[in-house]
Amino acid sequence: MASTILITGANRGIGFELTQQYAEAGWRVVACCREPDKAQALDGVRSDYGEQVSIHRLDVTNSEPIKALVTSMEDTPIDILLNNAGIYGQRDASLGNIDEDKWLETFRVNTIAPIKVMEAFIDVVAASKRKVFATITSKMGSMADNTSGGSYVYRSSKAALNAVMKSAANDLEGRGISVVVIHPGWVRTDMGGPSALLSVEQSAKSIRELLGRVSIEDTGKFFNYDGTVIPW
Numbered sequence: 001m002a003s004t005i006l007i008t009g010a011n012r013g014i015g016f017e018l019t020q021q022y023a024e025a026g027w028r029v030v031a032c033c034r035e036p037d038k039a040q041a042l043d044g045v046r047s048d049y050g051e052q053v054s055i056h057r058l059d060v061t062n063s064e065p066i067k068a069l070v071t072s073m074e075d076t077p078i079d080i081l082l083n084n085a086g087i088y089g090q091r092d093a094s095l096g097n098i099d100e101d102k103w104l105e106t107f108r109v110n111t112i113a114p115i116k117v118m119e120a121f122i123d124v125v126a127a128s129k130r131k132v133f134a135t136i137t138s139k140m141g142s143m144a145d146n147t148s149g150g151s152y153v154y155r156s157s158k159a160a161l162n163a164v165m166k167s168a169a170n171d172l173e174g175r176g177i178s179v180v181v182i183h184p185g186w187v188r189t190d191m192g193g194p195s196a197l198l199s200v201e202q203s204a205k206s207i208r209e210l211l212g213r214v215s216i217e218d219t220g221k222f223f224n225y226d227g228t229v230i231p232w
C-alpha cells in the first residue's frame with residue numbers, strides 16, 4: 001500500500017512543490033488549502049495523479065474543519081503529517097513599531113495551529129507505518145542564530161513553535177511517534193522573495209530526502225533542510 005502524507009498550505013510555495021514531488025514519487029497526498037476553488041495549480045496536480053491526490057479545505061486556524069478532516073481520514077493512516085502553512089506576519093516589526101494584533105495572528109497560524117492540527121491527528125498518525133509529525137519552522141526561530149535582531153513577530157512565532165514541538169516530541173516518543181521541525185532553507189516563494197538562495201524544487205527535494213530518513217532516533221531535532229542539525 002502507498003504511503004500517505006498530509007500537507008497544509010499545499011496550494012503554493014513549498015507545500016505545493018512537495019505535493020507535486022510526493023505524488024510523482026507514488027505517495028498518496030492529502031493536500032490541504034484554505035481555498036480549493038482558487039487552487040488551480042493544485043487542481044492540475046489532482047487531475048494528473050487522479051485518486052492519489054485529494055484536496056481538502058483547511059484553514060489551519062479553524063478547529064471545525066480540522067475535526068471534520070480527521071473524521072474523514074479515520075480509515076487512512078497518515079505516515080507523515082507535514083505542518084507547512086505559515087505566514088511572515090508584520091514585515092516591519094521593529095522596536096517601537098510592533099502591531100499586537102498582527103503578532104497574535106502570526107502566533108495563531110505559525111505556533112498554535114500546528115499543535116492543534118497535531119493534537120487532532122495523533123491517533124491517525126499513530127496508526128501508520130512511519131508515524132512522523134514534521135513542521136516547517138525557520139532558522140529565524142533559533143536563538144543561537146539570531147545575530148541580526150529585528151523580525152520580532154516572525155522570529156518569536158517560530159521560536160515558540162520549536163518549543164511546543166520539542167514538548168510534543170517528548171510526550172509522543174512513548175507511542176513511537178517522531179516529531180521534528182525543519183528549516184526549508186531560504187526559498188524563492190512569495191514569502192522568501194526572488195532573491196532567496198534555493199528554488200522550491202531544491203528545497204522540497206531535500207526535505208523529502210530528509211523525511212525519508214527520519215526515525216524515532218531523530219525525535220525532538222531541529223533540522224536544516226540538508227539534514228544537519230540547527231542549534232536552538
Ligand SMILES: NC(=O)c1ccc[n+]([C@@H]2O[C@H](COP(=O)([O-])OP(=O)(O)OC[C@H]3O[C@@H](n4cnc5c(N)ncnc54)[C@H](OP(=O)(O)O)[C@@H]3O)[C@@H](O)[C@H]2O)c1
Pocket residue numbers: 008009010011012013014015033034035058059060061084085086087088109136137138139183184185186187188189190191192193196
Ligand atoms: N520561503 C522561505 O524562505 C522560508 C524560510 C523559512 C521558513 N519558511 C516556512 O516555510 C513554510 C512555507 O512557506 P512558503 O515560503 O511556501 O510561503 P508561501 O509561498 O507564502 O505559502 C504559504 C502557504 O501557507 C498557507 N497559509 C497561510 N495561512 C494559512 C492558514 N491560516 N491556513 C491554511 N493555510 C495557510 C498559504 O495559503 P494561502 O494561499 O491561502 O494564503 C500558502 O499555501 C512556512 O511555514 C514558512 O514560515 C519559508
